[in-house]
Amino acid sequence: MSNVQTVNNNQALATKNEELGFYNMQAFQNLQRVANMFNKSSMVPETFQGEKNLGNAVIAIEMAVRMGVSPLMVMQNLYVVYGNPSWSSKFLIATFNQCGRFSSIKYKFTGKKGTPEYGCTAYATELKTGEKVESITVTMGMAESEGWTNKKGSKWLTMPDLMLQYRAATFLIRTVAPEISMGLETAEEVRDCGAIEVEAKTVSPEEEIAHNANQIEMGFDEEIGEVIDAEVNPVEESKAKEPEEQSELTFNV
Template identity: 50%
Template sequence: MTEVATPIQSLRNQPPAEASMPVVRASFFDLQGFELLQRVAKAFASSTLVPQAYQGNVANCMIALNLAERLRADALMVMQNLYIVHGNPGWSSKFLIASVNTCGRYESLRYEWKGDKGTDDYGCRAWTVEKSTGEKLFGVWIDWKMVKAEGWNKKNGSKWLTMEDQMFVYRSAAFWQRAYAPEISMGLPSSEELGDTYDAQRGVDGVYEVSVGELRQQRAANTAQNAEARAALSTPENVNAETGEILAGQPLPNAGMPPFSLQDALSAVQRGSFDEAADMARSFNQHDHDIVANAIDNQQKPAAERTRRQRTLE
């Protein structure tokens, strides 16, 4: 005799409702996915294990989670290796190297060295073998000649002066990855590269701007170069014995030229960056300095006063 299940038994035997629901993937572009992404981001933002840039910042965590999903990487690993340098995101070089080594398309990255330490020819390049073809893929050479030409060793606290071999490995690996597998970094540079470049950011008008602090450093470097050039030219045969004037030699590089123009200062005034404009104007001649000062004064006056003054002039 067949036993008939009671309604209560039937309900007990039914799978939970969640089992029949469609799988929701965290994403930006559908309601359920966005809500799930927010919930996961809030959990990460409340943790002290994530870097400071993500603690209490749900938006940053959401972007990192999206990157992790697209890279098929662990979210915490992405957060620990995505650095913000001067407001720009960049991957740590060790993360890029690990991503290349584990992507399955190439053998592990290797490094070839050339030259003697202490010379401009000393450097290295990254290379590996593509598994599908067996072809050796060589990156570009990174040597001290390039480092000096690009000014990577001139930044404050530059690691090129204290751990050059490690920096050569990082930079050559980043160049190799950008040449052969740019999809791994999703177009983002390495954090070491960001630290070796000027803080230039693109404004809403499409113009790239450099911070006043960087310009001050450049002006100081120009001043030092001028001093070295004057010292080189100040030999007895090139100097007037009575006046001390240099009589011969090539023109001094950047002599008397500030690293920014009057137009740069006026653009800063229009943006409302009055302190930045005033800082630039300190290196101008008196005429240009007065133009900037008047522009700042006019912009800082209340709108009603400017309107009243304009009507008076009319």
């Protein structure tokens, strides 16, 4: 009997020593060690590299543990847009499809293409009950009314079908399985809704460079439909190289 108890105690201790998270000091120390490994890797995004970003790596790994997915997958799909952490839509959709509770997301288009009534509804089936669940219908009229089509670099006008699918799927996940997104918006949502116009002010070239370095503009790869970092504007880059000049700029933050 004592041997069995010893084995059980050893197993419990081993489990505790393997925990990652904020549950206890041992789990937190384990979390930091794993984060330190990713922090020194050149294969993760720069947001998680270097000593100053160790905290970012810790948070990303803790999120991965709670979601039951690979930490590297979380790091590669967690974007910082206008200072806000956000998921890529494709990552949320993939996580929903693989969670085991629902069938894969399908899409239904309605209305005439090119009109405000043209829209998309995302739907899936709950495997346990067989019940069909669906999102609200996202239309081009809604996108226009919400101002999503007017943002700089918006793909709503050039890639409407993809954007309708992304937004409909996001609404479905938020209402049916909100725990998957963990309260974070998608990069597309922040890109469409997160920019706030501020009053123009005079800034120095150093301030402009610092601002551009911390405000990550997101775009899309038109061939594969993925969120990507926007290229640096050559005009802005040339201005940053002229330290003796100051300019009136309006920032989108």
